[in-house]
Amino acid sequence: MDNQGLVNLSLLDLLVAYGLVLVAVVLARLKRIGQEGQMLWASLRMVFQLLAVGYLLHFIFAVKSPLPVLAILLLMGVFSLQVIGGRIKTKVPRFYRVVGVSLLIGCGSVTFLFCTLVVHYSPWYDPRYLIPLAGMIIGNSMNGASLAAERLGSEMRERREEIETALCLGASARQASRPALRNAFKAAIMPTVNTMAAMGIVSLPGMMTGQILSGTEPMVAVRYQVAIMCAITGAVAITAYLIVLQGYRRYFTKAHQLDFDQVRS
Template sequence: MTAGFISISWEQLLIALGLVSVSGAVSLYYQLKLEKDLAVGVVRTFVQLLAMGYLLKILFGLNNAFLVLGLYAVMTLFSVHIVHGRVKQKGIPYLLPTTTAVLFSYTLITILVTKLVIGTTPWWDPQYFIPIGGMVAGNSMNSLALTLERFFSELKSRRAEVEMMLCHGADYREATADIFRNALRAGMIPAINSLMGVGLVSLPGMMTGQILAGADPEEAVRYQIVVMFMLVASTALSSIIVLLLVRRRSFSPAMTLLVK
């Protein structure tokens, strides 16, 4: 134990693991068949977080820009992989647009926050750049998946409407304007809703972690405000970029809808 911070032992971690048994018991009782996924999730949580903890400890000690940016690139590309795994759409090559949107928007927001808002020197200081970049990627990828899923599902369900507008002389932008807005709205709503309830309904992870580590609550609140604002910005920017790129790819040069 250090001043203002209580260490958690391996024995205490095992006690916390017992909390997961509640979910397992519910799954078994109601025959949800989620026990395997739950077990895999628990193992992956242990392995991935422990590996990241040791890696960050080494990274902080080396303080090398190329290693920091390399780890950041791996994190963001994994977020692309997760989004690609959640969105089931054949016939439209959306992997490259998603990668472009993620790398550009996440990196831009992360650099702006570390350099201009927090004022770290250097801007790639791993103590700030990696956690902030991870929060941007982790939270924004869910919104990105929602955006793409809504866009493709509406293109499928409203195919006749879109094709009719194309036959009447509309271009792909005009034919999908309403679908575009609905998809963008679907991706942005979760981040906006989180602004409404933060502090009243929930105490976010970063703020809670800083308080548990002994930070001044007022200072923790300021950091959390920055985090909330940057997540809203990254969600909007990544969603708009990916939609602009994917929308055009949803149509052939002859303006035939490619969604299957």
């Protein structure tokens, strides 16, 4: 334990904790769900990625320049886009452009406003604040972006006859797609809404728990958690809205006709 009351974890402590992952893998094997390999690989990938990030952040924190920080943020964005693309089998047309622009605007604008108007730290590129805060915002927006893109694609395919009928009756592309857009946006933000509803009573969020364990006063940790959760909600909503707004247009021609090549199952 250090002077601030923080309990340092040894390598042996981490090995004991990792044993719980192995328990999950064994249980999955017993139930024959066929995902044991994926679970083991995901856990190993997590360990190596976090170790790499830890060493990289140690270097970045020592460099007083915005360029390495911006490079890290760009790398985080590119990697998140790659992860989202790997999750979704049936992608909306121009998937990477649609999702990439949405993440850039949604996460970028919220991170900038949150760091400058809420946290008030200086300089603006201080990696000890900017990288963790941006990471939480991007990480949570990834889930919303995945759900929005996947649901939009499935809704447009399942409702293609309904949409075509509405177009024949004189509706515009947006009017015909409105139920699909509504369902896609709702699916994207619902997990975040559920998380907010359960936070504090059912679960203690990771950021707040980490601050308390590091010796921060509980009420200070609570204020930070409330603030970052509001930022995450805004980023998820903006990102998902931009995905459905850009995405549905890719299913139509300029003449507001449904492109059947894009909605074919």
